[in-house]
Amino acid sequence: MKPAPFAYVRAQSVEHALDVLAEHGDDALVLAGGQSLVPMLNLRLVQPAVVLDINALRGLAAIDTDPASGALRIGTLVRHREIASHQTVAARAPLLHDAAPWIAHPAVRHRGTLGGSLALADPAAEWPACAVALDATIRLASRDGGERSVPASAFFQGLYQSERRADELLVGCDFAPPGDDAVFSFRELARRHGDYAAVGLALSARGRPGAWTAMRVVFFGVGDTPVQASACAAALIAGVDFPEAQARLEGELDPRPDLWFSAQAKRHLAVHLLREAWRDLGNPMAGE
Template sequence: MKPPPFAYRAPESLGEALSMLAEHGDDAKVLAGGQSLVPLLNLRLARPALLVDLARVPGLAGVDQRAGGLALGAMARERTLERSELVRRLAPLLSAALPFIGHPAIRSRGTLGGSLAHADPAAEIPAVAAALDAEMVVVSAGRGERTVAAKDFFSGYLSTALEPDEILTEVRIPPFPSGMGVSFMEVARRHGDFAMVGVAAAVRLEAGYIAEARLALTGVADAPVRAVDAERSLLGAAPDAASFAGAAQAVAQRLAPRSDLHGSAEYRREVAGTLVRRALAAASGRAAAHNLQGDLEEGAIP
């Protein structure tokens, strides 16, 4: 398969890249890791006249701690983030989800920003961004910088709030409450395939009850789904099978997934409920272990 002809530019500054996008508008496409865009070109599902490769633009691949949270460059490779001790500590849900993306070779090229900008409805990172209340920093030549919350970023099937002349430069992840247990689970037809359904869950316990819960799903709608009603229903509940089953039922009832070659809507709804139940149980178990560890360190348990 060969792509249609295109011009290729590799600017060496962000300003230069933004000027190219401003000049060419819809005819230009940013190239990051190429793991989604190149297949689209080869299948001739995308026909940009110009590719603006971000590989040589400095300062876009940082992995930094900022204000207790993380500031991650859009060009940070998925594999770099997967291996980062800082990410494991400050965004453990992201660390948990990254190994589910394709295979190591794909993650070595694929970028954080590419996954978010591409917004595949079955991708892992968008669901994690939704669960973590991440913020996207977006820049254009004409309008400067703006910040878009994850809940406003994903607008539909392969669609985001990004305008054709904008580049996603940074993803900010707010401080993650200490003692939160996390779990990412998915069902795919084969290891490395896109998820049929995936669930990102995080739970914090106080005095043995659920004090905070986060739940986001992928593969069940055109964009990631944050299950806020189910999260609320868990507050103050005991972390037990009945609470998790109630949350799973609430999530499954509200979903209206599509049927496709890989599975029917009914199957996806069923799997979503099961994964929510299991992911909440796993996240709660880890939260309880964190609390026990904390008590031991403080000497509360001799």
């Protein structure tokens, strides 16, 4: 199929992009890597009046450090492959480094962007879950409202639904410096490598085995948004036996079946990933 007709606008500056979004609102869609938008246009799942191409805005393609907060600042146009190979990302946000190779195939990773993935809010995608696990901050800009920051944990509102208003451009995402005692685990199960996750887990924690002080356990592919298993994390910090933490997790997950996996199978896979991640953190399992 071919897309319905639309006007193509190549943004010349961020201000220009914000003007177009302010003028057209819901009738304009941003084109970043195009890896999701172009298929949606071709299938006529979306029929915007305007496609706003932001690829010329090189200032949105940088990875740097916010001098005030020390946060790792990743621009919206940074491609998945750059996150996978960037030394600063590997040192400052190893969870992103570990997750990147799980996103699709090299061709998609060469074009797809961090901001496009966050804006799309696909519940089976890696970046939204990592952003929640790392307590990241998503930055949005609009002509009339300036820039605002939204914690990732409040950004994802439902299936492909986010806090972003139609007149807002997602400009980047900030990741606070990890503490010296921060550890991470990324785990995913997919039918084939490169497929969207059947179930995935992004976990961040502070402390050490037997003395955890903070933990975020975030599953993806099991709900309409990334699912933060807070009761399970609290149980693990409190030092309960793994079976009890597992029971808490099962109480927190209400996965939707998909074409290949029943809800029960997804719950089973989630527990398996939790067990693997728990080992990654150096925790002994009973009987080992």
